[in-house]
Amino acid sequence: MKLAVFIVFLAAAAAQDKLPRPPPLHREQFRVIYEWRTVDFEWESPKDRETFLNTSRYIPQNVLISGINFYKDNIFLTLPRMLDGVPATLAYIPTNQNDTTAPKLKPFPSWSANTMDDCYALQFVQNIEIDRNGMMWILDNGRVGTLTQSPNAKCPPSIVLIDLKTGENKLERYPLPADIVNPSTTYLNDLVVDNRDGDFAYITDNSAVDPGIIVFRLSDKKSWKLRDTKSMSSVPEAAIFRINGTTVNLPVNIDGIAMGPQFLTEDETVDRTVYYCPLASFNMYAINASVLRNESLAVMGEGALRPYVVNLGTKASQTDGMKMDSTGALFFGLIGNSTIAEWNTTVDFRTGQRTIARDPNYIQWVDRFTFDDRGNLYVIVNRLYNFVKNQVSVDEVNYRILRSYTGLKSYIYAEDLMPEKPPQSSAAAPTLAASLLVYALARLFA
Numbered sequence: 001m002k003l004a005v006f007i008v009f010l011a012a013a014a015a016q017d018k019l020p021r022p023p024p025l026h027r028e029q030f031r032v033i034y035e036w037r038t039v040d041f042e043w044e045s046p047k048d049r050e051t052f053l054n055t056s057r058y059i060p061q062n063v064l065i066s067g068i069n070f071y072k073d074n075i076f077l078t079l080p081r082m083l084d085g086v087p088a089t090l091a092y093i094p095t096n097q098n099d100t101t102a103p104k105l106k107p108f109p110s111w112s113a114n115t116m117d118d119c120y121a122l123q124f125v126q127n128i129e130i131d132r133n134g135m136m137w138i139l140d141n142g143r144v145g146t147l148t149q150s151p152n153a154k155c156p157p158s159i160v161l162i163d164l165k166t167g168e169n170k171l172e173r174y175p176l177p178a179d180i181v182n183p184s185t186t187y188l189n190d191l192v193v194d195n196r197d198g199d200f201a202y203i204t205d206n207s208a209v210d211p212g213i214i215v216f217r218l219s220d221k222k223s224w225k226l227r228d229t230k231s232m233s234s235v236p237e238a239a240i241f242r243i244n245g246t247t248v249n250l251p252v253n254i255d256g257i258a259m260g261p262q263f264l265t266e267d268e269t270v271d272r273t274v275y276y277c278p279l280a281s282f283n284m285y286a287i288n289a290s291v292l293r294n295e296s297l298a299v300m301g302e303g304a305l306r307p308y309v310v311n312l313g314t315k316a317s318q319t320d321g322m323k324m325d326s327t328g329a330l331f332f333g334l335i336g337n338s339t340i341a342e343w344n345t346t347v348d349f350r351t352g353q354r355t356i357a358r359d360p361n362y363i364q365w366v367d368r369f370t371f372d373d374r375g376n377l378y379v380i381v382n383r384l385y386n387f388v389k390n391q392v393s394v395d396e397v398n399y400r401i402l403r404s405y406t407g408l409k410s411y412i413y414a415e416d417l418m419p420e421k422p423p424q425s426s427a428a429a430p431t432l433a434a435s436l437l438v439y440a441l442a443r444l445f446a
């Protein structure tokens with residue numbers, strides 16, 4: 001059956017204040033491309049499915065689709081193991097699916113790489129990113145059953161990499177050191193990847209007790225954690241809200257993260273702006289990537305980051321995931337308003353937000369976004385409020401993927417800027433020699 005359900009399209013702004021606004025955007029309306037009541041898988045055999053069901057290793061109403069990503073002809077979906085009975089935590093569907101209602105998910109990279117309690121396999125994946133080199137960066141919390149009475153932290157929180165280019169889909173696991181992240185409280189939520197000078201991931205940790213941004217540098221696998229209580233913690237006035245008739249109390253800390261295009265600073269270095277917000281907050285914050293990359297700020301403790309954090313202003317509602325395009329347009333959900341919004345970061349946040357879709361029936365908790373390589377924007381809508389309240393009804397559609405053509409690409413394809421070089425001349429060689437001399441002297445006096 002082909003779904004041809006269209007989402008109500010509104011070009012009206014998020015009516016918050018009376019400041020002048022940019023002209024309305026004309027984006028293609030979102031439409032539902034896939035939807036599920038419950039998630040099922042492509043099993044190795046019908047008997048496997050029955051065994052998993054019989055032993056409560058597959059409990060259909062406990063499998064939540066959370067994150068989304070795209071590579072070549074596949075859509076990758078994350079299935080965090082918040083409850084028991086989630087047989088795989090990372091899976092995919094081919095984009096050439098003819099089955100538009102409830103396509104079956106294939107575990108990625110395999111069933112065995114998703115085995116519970118096997119610390120070499122994936123345990124709890126909330127989000128992934130795929131960078132421009134075809135590297136998949138997977139946030140594996142290790143800890144499973146986070147919404148149960150007894151979460152199990154047997155496996156360590158890790159960054160897991162899969163080089164998709166090779167086609168071998170081998171997992172490379174890098175556990176995060178316990179002195180940087182606490183395995184029993186950390187919650188690796190979302191990330192952006194910065195493919196510059198060694199490849200960095202900036203990761204939101206929405207730990208209830210110690211929220212922060214974890215930086216992981218691929219070149220030497222080093223990580224550090226930066227904290228700023230004021231901008232990274234939930235605020236009480238945004239923790240309780242209503243969505244589709246359900247009231248939730250979710251004091252969730254720093255959650256969504258996005259990254260802007262490269263820019264040149266006054267001193268001719270390249271930098272990028274990183275945007276983030278706690279789920280339970282009405283504010284959007286920004287910080288420069290160069291600050292996150294400065295390890296010394298991590299050891300300086302609380303207060304070190306404060307001078308570098310910019311509060312961009314407020315939005316109408318709570319936001320979970322967000323995604324930036326390669327030119328600096330940010331897409332984000334306004335959960336309590338059943339809205340998908342867009343902000344062009346070249347204009348002031350307070351006046352530049354626009355509603356691009358609003359629908360109380362189809363936009364029930366915007367979780368994550370992704371772009372494909374053809375200019376389409378995809379959105380996961382997952383009614384998370386029903387999941388956390390343990391009121392998922394298997395007779396209703398619970399998960400949807402919406403798509404809209406925007407003609408845009410992900411931030412990972414943002415243009416590389418080159419710092420201004422001094423005029424080329426025969427001085428190049430002596431400059432190198434001089435810097436080697438400085439290096440030698442520095443070593444001498446170290």
Ligand SMILES: *[C@@H]1O[C@H](CO)[C@@H](O)[C@H](O)[C@H]1NC(C)=O
Nearest residue numbers: 047048049050051052053054
């Ligand atoms: C699952 O349980 C049913 C009912 O107890 C039983 O008949 C069936 O053989 C079981 N299947 C497997 C594969 O264990």
Ligand SMILES: *[C@@H]1O[C@H](CO)[C@@H](O)[C@H](O)[C@H]1NC(C)=O
Nearest residue numbers: 093094095096097098099103
């Ligand atoms: C979808 O249908 C087309 C045409 O009928 C077919 O060629 C293609 O193989 C199908 N795709 C899948 C994934 O089954």
Ligand SMILES: *[C@@H]1O[C@H](CO)[C@@H](O)[C@H](O)[C@H]1NC(C)=O
Nearest residue numbers: 265266273286287288308310
């Ligand atoms: C980032 O750095 C640039 C120039 O170095 C500065 O103008 C800008 O305000 C900074 N942005 C943030 C969010 O701090």
Ligand SMILES: *[C@@H]1O[C@H](CO)[C@@H](O)[C@H](O)[C@H]1NC(C)=O
Nearest residue numbers: 290291294295296297300304
């Ligand atoms: C890193 O931060 C420290 C402390 O604020 C500062 O002294 C140092 O210059 C920064 N380093 C870089 C490379 O920006």
Ligand SMILES: *[C@@H]1O[C@H](CO)[C@@H](O)[C@H](O)[C@H]1NC(C)=O
Nearest residue numbers: 241242316317318335336337
């Ligand atoms: C948007 O949602 C917030 C709660 O998240 C609510 O307080 C506000 O009234 C909503 N605004 C509109 C226009 O629906």
Ligand SMILES: *[C@@H]1O[C@H](CO)[C@@H](O)[C@H](O)[C@H]1NC(C)=O
Nearest residue numbers: 327328329344345346347408
């Ligand atoms: C954002 O605004 C800039 C400056 O007006 C414009 O050049 C650019 O096309 C806009 N981007 C989007 C995605 O609308």
Ligand SMILES: *[C@@H]1O[C@H](CO)[C@@H](O)[C@H](O)[C@H]1NC(C)=O
Nearest residue numbers: 244245246360361362364396
């Ligand atoms: C919640 O959403 C469903 C599906 O769109 C709708 O049928 C139902 O009436 C909504 N409930 C409330 C209380 O708004």
